[in-house]
Amino acid sequence: xxxxxxxxxxxxxxxxxxxxxxxxxxxxxxxxxxxxxxxxxxxxxxxxxxxxxxxxxxxxxxxxxxxxxxxxxxxxxxxxxxxxxxxxxxxxxxxxxxxxxxxxxxxxxxxxxxxxxxxxxxxxxxxxxxxxxxxxxxxxxxxxxxxxxxxxxxxxxxxxxxxxxxxxxxxxxxxxxxxxxxxxxxxxxxxxxxxxxxxxxxxxxxxxxxxxxxxxxxxxxxxxxxxxxxxxxxxxxxxxxxxxxxxxxxxxxxxxxxxxxxxxxxxxxxxxxxxxxxxxxxxxxxxxxxxxxxxxxxxxxxxxxxxxxxxxxxxxxxxxxxxxxxxxxxxxxxxxxxxxxxxxxxxxxxxxxxxxxxxxxxxxxxxxxxxxxxxxxxxxxxxxxxxxxxxxxxxxxxxxxxxxxxxxxxxxxxxxxxxxxxxxxxxxxxxxxxxxxxxxxxxxxxxxxxxxxxxxxxxxxxxxxxxxxxxxxxxxxxxxxxxxxxxxxxxxxxxxxxxxxxxxxxxxxxxxxxxxxxxxxxxxxxxxxxxxxxxxxxxxxxxxxxxxxxxxxxxxxxxxxxxxxxxxxxxxxxxxxxxxxxxxxxxxxxxxxxx
Ligand SMILES: [Zn+2]
Numbered sequence: 001x002x003x004x005x006x007x008x009x010x011x012x013x014x015x016x017x018x019x020x021x022x023x024x025x026x027x028x029x030x031x032x033x034x035x036x037x038x039x040x041x042x043x044x045x046x047x048x049x050x051x052x053x054x055x056x057x058x059x060x061x062x063x064x065x066x067x068x069x070x071x072x073x074x075x076x077x078x079x080x081x082x083x084x085x086x087x088x089x090x091x092x093x094x095x096x097x098x099x100x101x102x103x104x105x106x107x108x109x110x111x112x113x114x115x116x117x118x119x120x121x122x123x124x125x126x127x128x129x130x131x132x133x134x135x136x137x138x139x140x141x142x143x144x145x146x147x148x149x150x151x152x153x154x155x156x157x158x159x160x161x162x163x164x165x166x167x168x169x170x171x172x173x174x175x176x177x178x179x180x181x182x183x184x185x186x187x188x189x190x191x192x193x194x195x196x197x198x199x200x201x202x203x204x205x206x207x208x209x210x211x212x213x214x215x216x217x218x219x220x221x222x223x224x225x226x227x228x229x230x231x232x233x234x235x236x237x238x239x240x241x242x243x244x245x246x247x248x249x250x251x252x253x254x255x256x257x258x259x260x261x262x263x264x265x266x267x268x269x270x271x272x273x274x275x276x277x278x279x280x281x282x283x284x285x286x287x288x289x290x291x292x293x294x295x296x297x298x299x300x301x302x303x304x305x306x307x308x309x310x311x312x313x314x315x316x317x318x319x320x321x322x323x324x325x326x327x328x329x330x331x332x333x334x335x336x337x338x339x340x341x342x343x344x345x346x347x348x349x350x351x352x353x354x355x356x357x358x359x360x361x362x363x364x365x366x367x368x369x370x371x372x373x374x375x376x377x378x379x380x381x382x383x384x385x386x387x388x389x390x391x392x393x394x395x396x397x398x399x400x401x402x403x404x405x406x407x408x409x410x411x412x413x414x415x416x417x418x419x420x421x422x423x424x425x426x427x428x429x430x431x432x433x434x435x436x437x438x439x440x441x442x443x444x445x446x447x448x449x450x451x452x453x454x455x456x457x458x459x460x461x462x463x464x465x466x467x468x469x470x471x472x473x474x475x476x477x478x479x480x481x482x483x484x485x486x487x488x489x490x491x492x493x494x495x496x497x498x499x500x501x502x503x504x505x506x507x508x509x510x511x512x513x514x515x516x517x518x519x520x521x522x523x524x525x526x527x528x529x530x531x532x533x534x535x536x537x538x539x540x541x542x543x544x545x546x547x548x549x550x551x552x553x554x555x556x557x558x559x560x561x562x563x564x565x566x567x568x569x570x571x572x573x574x575x576x577x578x579x580x581x582x583x584x585x586x587x588x589x590x591x592x593x594x595x
Contacts, residue, residue: 010056011054011056012038012054012055012056012057012058012059013036013037013038013043013044013051013054013055013056013059014037014038014039014058014059014060014584015036015037015059015060015061015062015584015595016034016035016036016037016051016052016054016055016059016060016061016062017034017035017036017051017061017062017064017069017554018033018034018048018051018052018061018062018063018064019033019034019048019063019064019065019066020032020033020034020035020064020066020067020068020069020554021033021066021067021068021069021558021559022034022035022045022069022544023068023069023070023071023524023544023559023560024045024071024543024544024545025070025071025524025525025528025529025542025543025544026543026544026545029521031559032045032046032047032544033046033047033048033051034046034047034048034050034051034052035051035069035544035550036051036054036055036059037550037584038054038584039584040549040550040583040584040585041547041548041549041550041584042544042545042546042547042548042549042550043546043547044546045544045545045546060595062594062595064554066558067554067555067556067557067578068554068555068556068557068558068559068560069544069552069553069554069555070255070524070528070544070552070553070555070560071528071529071541071542071543071544071551071552071553072255072256072257072258072528072541072551072552072553072580072581072582073254073255073256073257073258073493073527073528073531073553074256074257074258074259074260074285074481074527074528074531074532074535074542075251075256075258075259075260075482075483075484075486075491075493075527075531076259076260076442076481076482076483076531076534076535077260077262077418077419077442077444077483077484077485078259078260078261078262078483078484078485078486078487078491079261079262079263079485079486079487079488080244080247080251080259080261080286080486081240081243081244081247081261081264081269081272081273082243082247082487083243083246083247083250083251083486083491084242084243084244084245084246084247084248084249084250085235085239085240085243085246085247086124087246087247087250088243088246089113089122090109090122090123090124091105091106091108091109091121091122091123091124091151092105092123092124092125092490093105093123093124093125093126093151094125094450094489094490094492096126096130096131097130097131098131098132098133099131099132099133099134099135099136099139100139102123102126102131102135102140102151103135103139103140103142103143105123106121106123106140106143106144106149106151107143107144109121109122109123110143110144110147115147117146117147118146118147118148119147120147120148120149120150120232120233121144121147121148121149121150122149122150122151122152122232123149123150123151123152124151124152125152125153125154125488125489125490126151126152126153126154126159127153127154127450127451127454128153128218128220129451129453129454129457129507130453130506130507134196134216134218135159135217135218136196136198136216136217136218137149137159137160137161137162137165137215137216137217138162138216140159140161140217141161141162141163144161144163145162145163146163147161147163148160148161148163148164148167148230148232149161149163149164150164150228150231150232153220154333154450154451154488154489155331155333155334155488156192156220156221156222156225156334157218157219157220157221157224157225158219158225158228159217159218159219160217160219160228160230161217162217164217164228164230165215165217167230168228168229168230170182172200172202172214173202173203173204173205174204174205175204175210179227181195181227182214182215183197183212183213183214185224186223186227188223189221189223189224190221190223191335191349191350191351192220192221192222192334192335193220193221193222193223193224194219194220194221194224195215195218195219195220195224195227196215196216196217196218196219196220197213197214197215197216198213198214198216199211199212199213200212200213200214202214237271237272237275240272241272241275241276241279241281242281243272244272244273244276244281244282245276245279245281245283248281248282248283248284249283249588250491251284251491252283252284252580252582252587252588253574253577253580253588254491254492254493254494254573254574254577255493255553255555255573255577255580256284256493256580257284257285257551257552257553257580257581257582257587258284258285258286258287258531258532258535258537258541258551259284259285259286259287260287260289260290260483260531260534260535261286261289261290262290262325262381262383262418262483263290263293263325264289264290264291264321265292265293266291266292266305266308266309269289270289270321273286273289273319274319277318277319282318282319283582283587284318284582284587285317285318285537285541285551285582286318286319286320287317287318287319287320287322287535287537289319289320289321289322290321290322290323290324290325290381291306291309291321291322291323291324291378292305292306292309292324292325293324293325293326293327294324294325294326294327294369294373295326295327295359295360296359296360297369299368299369299372302369302372302373303372303376306324306372306373306376306378307376317537317540320535322378322379322535322536323378323379323380323381324373324378324379324380324381325381325382325383325418326359326366326369326370326373326380326381326382326383327359327382327383328358328359328360328382328383328384328385328386328389328390328392328393329356329357329358329359329383329384329385329386329388329389330356330357330359330385331385331419332385332386332421332447332451332455332458332459332467333451333454333455333458333488335349335350335354335356335458336356336357337356337385337386337389337421337422337459338355338356338357338358338361338384338385338386338387338388338389338392339355339356339386339387339388339422339425339459340355340386340387340388340425340427340428341425341427341463342354342355343355343356343458343459344457344458344459344460345457345458355388356386356388356389358388358389358392363392363395363396366392366396367396367399367400370396370397370400371400374400374404379413379414379415379416380397380400380413380415380416381415381416381418381442382415382416382417382418383418383419384417384418384419384420384421385419385420385421385422386421386422387421387422387423387425387427387428387430388428390417390420390421390422390423390428390430391428391430393417394417394430394433394434394437394439395430395433397415397437397439398433398437401413401415401437412438413438414438414440414533414534414536415439415440416439416440416441416442416481416534417434417439417440417441417442418442419442419443419444419485420441420442420443420468420473421443421467421468422463422466422467423441423469423472423473423478424466424469424472425463425466431469431472431473431476431478432476434473434476434478435476435477435478438479439478440478440479440480440481440530440533440534441473441478441479441480441481442480442481442482442483442534443468443470443473443480443482443483444468444482444483444484444485444489444496445468445470445482445496445497445499445500445526446484446485446489446490446495446496446498446499447467447468447485447489447499448467448468448499448503448504448505448512448513449495449498449499449502449504449505449506450489450490450495450499450506451489452464452504452505452506452507452508452510452512453505453506453507453508455467456505456510456512461512464512464513465512465513465515465516466513466516467512467513468516469513469516470482470500470516470518470522470526471515471516471517471518471522472516474518474522479530479533479534480526480530481526481527481530481531481533481534482496482500482523482526482527482530482531484496492574493527494570494571494573494574495570495571496527497520497523497524497527497563497567497570497573498567498568498570498571500517500518500522500523500526501517501518501519501520501523501563501564501567501570502517502567503516503517519564520560520561520563520564521560524560528542528543529542529543530542549583549584550581550583550584551581551582551583552580552581553577553579553580553581554577554578554579554580554581554593555573555576555577555578556576556577556578557569557576577590578590578593579593579594
């Protein structure tokens with residue numbers, strides 16, 4: 001039977017949005033009034049009249065009444081797998097300003113999850129730099145004496161309550177149960193290790209009293225934290241798979257439609273992602289999961305690993321593996337960035353000038369490691385925070401690109417410098433080479449806000465003003481894609497916007513590097529089209545232009561200039577997200593809003 005023409009070929013849109021401010025993020029940053037979507041793609045971006053020309057009998061039309069539409073955001077650096085578990089099971093301490101707010105977050109979580117006696121209470125992202133006084137276990141005991149509490153620090157460190165010590169067999173009243181480290185630090189502590197103690201009046205079982213400084217529950221550093229032998233149970237495989245689903249929901253609620261997981265481990269993490277995908281839970285684009293993470297591994301080891309994987313750039317736009325990650329150094333918060341001028345307070349803290357910790361100081365060895373990955377056809381993405389690390393990465397990338405271009409003049413890989421904190425230091429200026437060779441910077445602007453005080457303490461205010469110089473990157477013409485570095489920071493992209501628009505430190509309110517503040521347009525580019533470029537997807541996403549995919553976010557603000565004029569609005573943005581759409585599908589909608 002021959003079908004009528006109109007059934008065989010339906011020219012009409014599925015959905016039309018009218019009367020909006022469609023921020024296209026195209027090359028002119030033009031703003032349209034309406035758009036039309038068909039089969040997940042944008043078929044018209046223009047005026048109301050333009051969009052309504054493709055209105056058919058079954059087309060749904062939504063009047064945006066002046067709301068703003070932006071392309072779906074991309075977080076180009078997020079350790080995503082734990083996000084769903086963190087938001088489901090743990091208290092987020094990112095916004096706590098003092099000890100009382102930490103205690104309240106613990107009490108709130110206990111109530112929200114209706115936790116019974118004995119169940120673990122978990123939290124993440126405290127930072128002792130941020131409070132007038134760090135919380136103590138006794139304050140936490142007061143709201144939850146019978147649940148073990150374990151709160152993870154932003155970096156290595158943990159905070160526990162007295163119930164955890166009790167489960168470890170330690171009794172405040174019985175000195176014979178006190179481990180060797182109870183009153184005095186063990187010998188093997190490094191500069192980063194610290195046990196907080198405070199003077200307590202203790203009544204012993206014998207009836208005697210004693211005044212001693214005992215642990216408050218706060219442990220800083222890897223070695224100190226390892227002294228805590230009672231830990232919350234590890235999440236199960238099923239919980240990990242479910243975390244992909246709940247993590248995706250959380251990001252979509254904030255307007256994020258694409259992510260890059262920068263350090264997916266071969267094997268387990270891939271299995272978790274694949275299982276989540278098979279269950280239909282990958283509802284945002286996990287479009288560039290890097291394969292494996294290499295540090296000091298030998299060339300043969302790297303070869304074996306990459307040879308075993310047999311895939312490169314395999315997958316679909318919702319789950320794709322691409323690129324290898326290498327580590328160049330540590331971080332500013334942990335005083336381990338590889339830098340040309342020592343960390344502040346080195347003499348007091350480390351006892352000698354601390355220039356950080358290069359992972360592979362020897363250029364030749366690092367070059368050989370890189371060459372294996374490049375020969376296997378993998379892109380290079382290197383964690384480099386300090387200026388010496390950035391110099392090594394950029395110098396070696398240049399060398400390898402020059403070499404490849406001798407046989408393939410068009411070789412222009414999208415290799416990135418992850419974190420990319422210090423490209424404009426006097427001794428190690430690399431920003432011009434990054435532009436020249438098309439190297440991509442993937443900074444995490446939110447650190448300037450969330451960790452500003454700790455970072456400024458470690459590197460000094462002058463260097464802090466040059467840390468993650470996004471304006472300089474953009475002025476120099478370096479492609480810059482923002483990521484959160486969630487796991488350490490908050491995953492809320494709007495706090496990244498806040499950092500880009502203000503460079504204000506959360507704790508002190510100080511602005512470090514006002515000349516590196518960018519405007520909302522550039523900020524938005526780093527979270528949209530530039531991210532799409534990093535993952536080779538700029539041809540089908542990253543802007544709202546006819547022919548591209550309908551990944552978009554509807555914001556209940558009159559225009560993005562509202563954020564420019566009042567960056568404090570970033571704090572409220574999660575409440576202003578009305579709808580998030582991925583490929584024309586509504587993946588999040590605020591209650592009461594929709595077709
Ligand atoms: Zn990271």
